[in-house]
Amino acid sequence: xxxxxxxxxxxxxxxxxxxxxxxxxxxxxxxxxxxxxxxxxxxxxxxxxxxxxxxxxxxxxxxxxxxxxxxxxxxxxxxxxxxxxxxxxxxxxxxxxxxxxxxxxxxxxxxxxxxxx
Amino acid sequence: xxxxxxxxxxxxxxxxxxxxxxxxxxxxxxxxxxxxxxxxxxxxxxxxxxxxxxxxxxxxxxxxxxxxxxxxxxxxxxxxxxxxxxxxxxxxxxxxxxxxxxxxxxxxxx
Numbered sequence: 356x357x358x359x360x361x362x363x364x365x366x367x368x369x370x371x372x373x374x375x376x377x378x379x380x381x382x383x384x385x386x387x388x389x390x391x392x393x394x395x396x397x398x399x400x401x402x403x404x405x406x407x408x409x410x411x412x413x414x415x416x417x418x419x420x421x422x423x424x425x426x427x428x429x430x431x432x433x434x435x436x437x438x439x440x441x442x443x444x445x446x447x448x449x450x451x452x453x454x455x456x457x458x459x460x461x462x463x464x465x466x467x468x469x470x471x472x
Numbered sequence: 473x474x475x476x477x478x479x480x481x482x483x484x485x486x487x488x489x490x491x492x493x494x495x496x497x498x499x500x501x502x503x504x505x506x507x508x509x510x511x512x513x514x515x516x517x518x519x520x521x522x523x524x525x526x527x528x529x530x531x532x533x534x535x536x537x538x539x540x541x542x543x544x545x546x547x548x549x550x551x552x553x554x555x556x557x558x559x560x561x562x563x564x565x566x567x568x569x570x571x572x573x574x575x576x577x578x579x580x581x582x
Contacts, residue, residue, distance in 0.1 A: 359515070361515070364513075387568065389569070389570070391572075396481070396574075396575075397574060397575075398474070398476075398561070398572045398573060398574045398575065399516070399561065399572040400572075401569060401570070401571065401572075404568075404569060446513070448515050448516075449515075450515075450570070452568075457504065458504035458506065458521055458523065458565055459521065461506075461518070461570060462518075463508075463515030463516050463517070464515050465513075465514050465515045466513060466514060466515050468513060
């Protein structure tokens with residue numbers, strides 16, 4: 356089945372620094388990738404949708420200058436949290452879409468636990 | 473504005489019995505619904521889905537029911553097994569994007 360690899364699984368960074376998270380589709384080409392954020396005991400909140408070769412579309416309330424998304428190839432999307440602050444600490448999850456029919460083909464990575472100290 | 477709601481944060485069921493997880497939604501434009509299972513510190517894994525033109529879909533021990541007039545769907549797991557213990561999310565699809573509920577933590581006791 357489709358596999359999405361997300362790295363790193365866990366990262367601790369100092370306040371003010373930037374952190375990059377990678378999301379790769381290992382055995383399929385993903386024209387669309389999604390980035391989610393999850394706070395403890397809460398829903399997965401969609402942050403942005405990225406399409407290969409074009410600018411990401413951000414959801415309302417998500418700062419595009421803070422959360423930089425690059426989808427340079429059909430198998431790789433990156434999320435860079437710039438000038439991270441403790442309130443950016445969260446669980447970030449990516450999803451890659453392989454179009455195999457309407458409503459299907461959404462595969463998730465294993466997530467990245469970001470802690471900003 | 474939570475468009476997809478799972479009002480029960482947790483559910484405890486005895487092994488072998490039925491687990492029923494509920495989900496309500498507000499947006500009538502949602503045309504596809506999915507259920508995901510998630511363990512801590514992992515990404516969600518797909519379980520079962522249903523199109524808005526259907527009212528039931530079954531896959532082994534898992535059945536999803538959709539009541540469009542009530543904007544309500546439910547996931548039935550029969551029989552429940554201890555390995556089913558996890559957080560279950562319902563999600564609705566609109567314009568290619570998945571909108572998730574808050575999740576229900578299912579605990580299946582041996």
